Amino acid sequence: MMDNKRRKFLKMAGATVLAGISAPAIVKLSSTDAVASGGGQEAAAGGHSQSAAGASSARIRLGMVVDMRVFYQDQALLDVAIEACVKAHNIPEIPDRKSEIKWIWKTGYENAFPEHSHNHRSQILEHNQFAVLCNHCDNPSCVKACPTKATFVVEKNGIVAMDFHRCIGCRFCMAACPFGARSFNWQDPRPFIKRYNPDFPTRMRGVVEKCNFCGERLALGLEPACVEACKGTGALVFGDLNDADSEIRKVLDEEFTIQRKPSAGTIPSVFYIV
Amino acid sequence: MIEKTLKGKPAYWIWLAILGALIAIGWACYFRQYAFGLGLTGMSRDVSWGLYISQFTFLVGVAAGGLMLVLPYYIHNYKAFARITILGEFLAISALVMCLMFIMADLGQPLRGLNVIFFPTPHSMLFWDMCVLWGYLLLNVLCGWVILTAERKQVPPPKWIYIFVAISIPFAVSIHTVTAMLYCGLPGRHFWLSAIIAPRFLASAFAAGPSLILIACLVMRKYADFDAGKEAISKLTTIIMYAVIINTFFFLLEFFVGYYSEVPGHIHSLQYLFFGLEHNGEVYNNLVPFMWVATLFNFTGLGILAYMKIFKVFDYRLVGTAAVLIFLALWTDKGLGFVFAGFVPNPLEEVTEYIPTLNELGITIGVWATGFFLLTLLYKIAIGVEHEVEQ
Ligand code: SF4
Ligand code: SF4
Numbered sequence: 091m092m093d094n095k096r097r098k099f100l101k102m103a104g105a106t107v108l109a110g111i112s113a114p115a116i117v118k119l120s121s122t123d124a125v126a127s128g129g130g131q132e133a134a135a136g137g138h139s140q141s142a143a144g145a146s147s148a149r150i151r152l153g154m155v156v157d158m159r160v161f162y163q164d165q166a167l168l169d170v171a172i173e174a175c176v177k178a179h180n181i182p183e184i185p186d187r188k189s190e191i192k193w194i195w196k197t198g199y200e201n202a203f204p205e206h207s208h209n210h211r212s213q214i215l216e217h218n219q220f221a222v223l224c225n226h227c228d229n230p231s232c233v234k235a236c237p238t239k240a241t242f243v244v245e246k247n248g249i250v251a252m253d254f255h256r257c258i259g260c261r262f263c264m265a266a267c268p269f270g271a272r273s274f275n276w277q278d279p280r281p282f283i284k285r286y287n288p289d290f291p292t293r294m295r296g297v298v299e300k301c302n303f304c305g306e307r308l309a310l311g312l313e314p315a316c317v318e319a320c321k322g323t324g325a326l327v328f329g330d331l332n333d334a335d336s337e338i339r340k341v342l343d344e345e346f347t348i349q350r351k352p353s354a355g356t357i358p359s360v361f362y363i364v
Numbered sequence: 365m366i367e368k369t370l371k372g373k374p375a376y377w378i379w380l381a382i383l384g385a386l387i388a389i390g391w392a393c394y395f396r397q398y399a400f401g402l403g404l405t406g407m408s409r410d411v412s413w414g415l416y417i418s419q420f421t422f423l424v425g426v427a428a429g430g431l432m433l434v435l436p437y438y439i440h441n442y443k444a445f446a447r448i449t450i451l452g453e454f455l456a457i458s459a460l461v462m463c464l465m466f467i468m469a470d471l472g473q474p475l476r477g478l479n480v481i482f483f484p485t486p487h488s489m490l491f492w493d494m495c496v497l498w499g500y501l502l503l504n505v506l507c508g509w510v511i512l513t514a515e516r517k518q519v520p521p522p523k524w525i526y527i528f529v530a531i532s533i534p535f536a537v538s539i540h541t542v543t544a545m546l547y548c549g550l551p552g553r554h555f556w557l558s559a560i561i562a563p564r565f566l567a568s569a570f571a572a573g574p575s576l577i578l579i580a581c582l583v584m585r586k587y588a589d590f591d592a593g594k595e596a597i598s599k600l601t602t603i604i605m606y607a608v609i610i611n612t613f614f615f616l617l618e619f620f621v622g623y624y625s626e627v628p629g630h631i632h633s634l635q636y637l638f639f640g641l642e643h644n645g646e647v648y649n650n651l652v653p654f655m656w657v658a659t660l661f662n663f664t665g666l667g668i669l670a671y672m673k674i675f676k677v678f679d680y681r682l683v684g685t686a687a688v689l690i691f692l693a694l695w696t697d698k699g700l701g702f703v704f705a706g707f708v709p710n711p712l713e714e715v716t717e718y719i720p721t722l723n724e725l726g727i728t729i730g731v732w733a734t735g736f737f738l739l740t741l742l743y744k745i746a747i748g749v750e751h752e753v754e755q
C-alpha cells in the first residue's frame with residue numbers, strides 16, 4: 091500500500107529512476123548522483139534515466155501547478171487542501187488578522203494576480219478564491235535578503251527552505267518576498283495549534299515561517315499534504331520541472347498557465363491554470 | 365576625560381534624570397516585549413516593520429549627517445567648524461548606538477543576533493549594513509577620542525589619525541547608501557524600488573544631522589556656556605538649506621514619476637501618505653495629517669532659512685525655529701512615512717494600517733532617551749575640554 095503510494099508519487103515527481111523504491115524518497119528526489127541501485131522495478135516510468143541522472147541541468151527543481159478549473163467546480167476542496175497543510179505542519183490558527191500564520195491560503199483573483207487584474211474579469215475569476223502559497227522561486231528574493239542563510243535553497247531539489255533555529259527574526263525576507271508568502275510568529279504559536287502533529291516541529295515565537303513544499307514528507311516518500319488532499323482530482327500537480335517527462339511538465343506543455351508577478355523576476359515555480 | 369560628566373549645573377542633572385526615567389520606562393517595556401514577543405507591537409503580517417526600523421533608518425541618516433562638519437573642516441580646512449566638528453563625531457556615535465539598539469529591539473530572536481556574524485552572507489544587504497555601521501561607529505569613537513585627547517593636551521593630533529578621518533568620510537556616505545539599499549533592492553515594493561532612494565536618503569541626512577547639531581549648539585549656548593560662533597552656525601544653516609532643497613526636489617521627482625506616469629505601483633504609497641488610499645470602499649489615511657504637517661514644516665523651515673540668507677539677517681530664534689521644523693519634517697518623512705508606506709498596499713494589494721502600541725512607543729522613547737543620554741555625556745566631555753583649554 092505504502093509502496094504503491096510512493097511509486098505513484100515518485101513517478102509524478104519524475105525522479106523514479108534515480109533510485110530504488112526501497113530507498114527513502116528524499117534520496118530520489120534530492121540527489122542527482124545515481125543512487126539507482128535498487129531501481130529497475132519501475133520500468134514503466136523508465137526511459138528518461140539518462141536525462142535525469144546526467145548533466146547538472148538534471149538538478150531537480152520541484153514545482154506545482156494549481157489547476158483552478160478543478161477548484162472552480164469544488165471550492166471546498168481548497169479548504170481540504172489548506173486544512174491538510176495546517177494539520178501536517180502544526181500551523182497555529184490565530185484569529186487576529188494582524189498575527190496570522192499562513193502557508194497556503196485563499197484569496198481573490200485581483201489579490202493573487204494584481205498584474206493580470208483588469209476591470210472586466212470573467213465571473214469565474216470574480217467569484218472564486220485562489221490558492222496562494224510560497225512559489226519556491228528559482229531566483230528567490232527572500233534568500234538574497236536573509237542575513238543568516240536561515241532561508242536557503244535546497245540545492246538538490248530547489249525547495250526554498252527555512253532553518254527555524256537559525257532565523258533571528260529580522261523579517262527582511264518578509265519585506266523582500268513579492269508574494270506575501272511569509273509569516274512571522276509575533277507570539278508563541280503553540281497555544282494556537284488545534285491538532286498537534288508530533289511528526290513536525292512546532293515553532294517558537296520570533297521566527298519566520300512559510301510553506302516548505304513538504305520537504306519532510308518528501309523525505310518519507312510522501313507527496314505534499316495539500317497535493318495528497320486533492321488526490322485524484324488533478325487540482326494540484328507536483329513534480330520536477332526539470333524533467334521533461336514528468337507529469338507536471340506534461341501539464342505545463344499542454345495548458346496555458348500563468349505565474350504570480352512574473353515581473354518581479356523571482357521566477358516562481360508555482361503555475362496556475364485559471 | 366570621563367570625569368567631566370560628573371560635574372554639572374542642576375539643569376544638567378535634571379535633564380539626565382528625565383532621560384534616565386525614560387530609559388527605565390523603555391527597559392520595562394522591552395522586558396514585556398521580550399517575554400511576550402513582538403506581538404506587543406502594532407506590527408503585523410502585512411506591515412512587518414514598524415517604528416523600530418523606521419527610527420533606525422532615520423538615525424543612520426543623523427549619524428551620516430556629521431559628515432557635513434567633518435568634510436569642510438578636515439578636507440577643506442574650514443576653521444569655523446573647529447569647535448563643533450567633534451559634535452558631529454559624537455552625534456554620530458550616539459545615533460549609531462541608537463540604531464543598533466533599535467535593530468536589537470526589532471529582532472524576533474535577539475539572542476541569535478550574532479548569527480549575522482557566524483553565518484556571514486554577503487548577498488544580504490543587512491550583512492553589509494552591519495559591517496558599515498559598526499565600522500563607522502568604531503571610526504568615530506577612535507577619531508573623536510584621539511582628537512579630543514590631543515586638544516586637551518594642547519598638542520596637534522597624531523598624523524595617523526587623519527588616515528582614519530579620511531576613511532570615515534566614505535564610510536559616512538556608505539552607511540546611508542547601504543541602508544537605502546536595504547529597501548531599494550526589493551522586488552515588489554514599488555515605493556522603495558527607486559534609484560533615487562539612496563540620494564534622497566543622503567540629502568535628507570545632510571539636513572537632519574546638521575539640524576540636530578544646530579539645535580544642540582543653541583541649547584548649549586544657552587545652558588552650557590558654549591558658543592559655536594556665528595559663522596559656524598550661519599554656515600550650518602546654509603548647508604541645511606541646500607540639503608533640504610535637494611531632498612525636496614528628489615521627493616517631488618517621485619511625485620512626478622508616480623502621478624504623471626500613472627503607474628499604479630508608483631502612486632499607491634504616495635497616495636496613502638498624502639491623500640489617503642481608497643480600497644474596497646474604505647479610505648486609509650492615518651499618515652496623511654503627519655505628512656502634511658511635515659510638508660508645512662519643511663517649507664516653513666526652508667522659507668525661514670532662505671529669508672535669512674536673502675535679507676542677510678541673523679537671529680538665533682529664527683535659526684532655532686527653522687532647525688526644529690526641518691528636523692521634525694525630515695523625521696516624519698523618513699522616520700514614519702518612508703518605512704510604513706512601503707508596506708501599503710501589501711503584495712496582495714490589501715491594505716493594513718499600522719498603529720504603534722504604547723509598549724512599542726515606550727521602547728522607542730527609551731532608545732531615543734538612551735541616545736540623548738549618551739549624547740549629553742559626550743557633549744559634556746567635549747565642552748568641558750574646550751573650556752579647560754580656554755582657561
Ligand atoms: S514566494 Fe516569496 S518566500 Fe517563497 S521563495 Fe519566492 S520570494 Fe521566497
Ligand atoms: S527573519 Fe529569519 S529567515 Fe527572514 S531574513 Fe531574517 S533571519 Fe532570514
Ligand code: SF4
Pocket residue numbers: 174175176178179193194223300301302303304314315316317
Ligand atoms: S506544499 Fe506542503 S507546506 Fe506547502 S502548502 Fe502544500 S501542504 Fe503546505
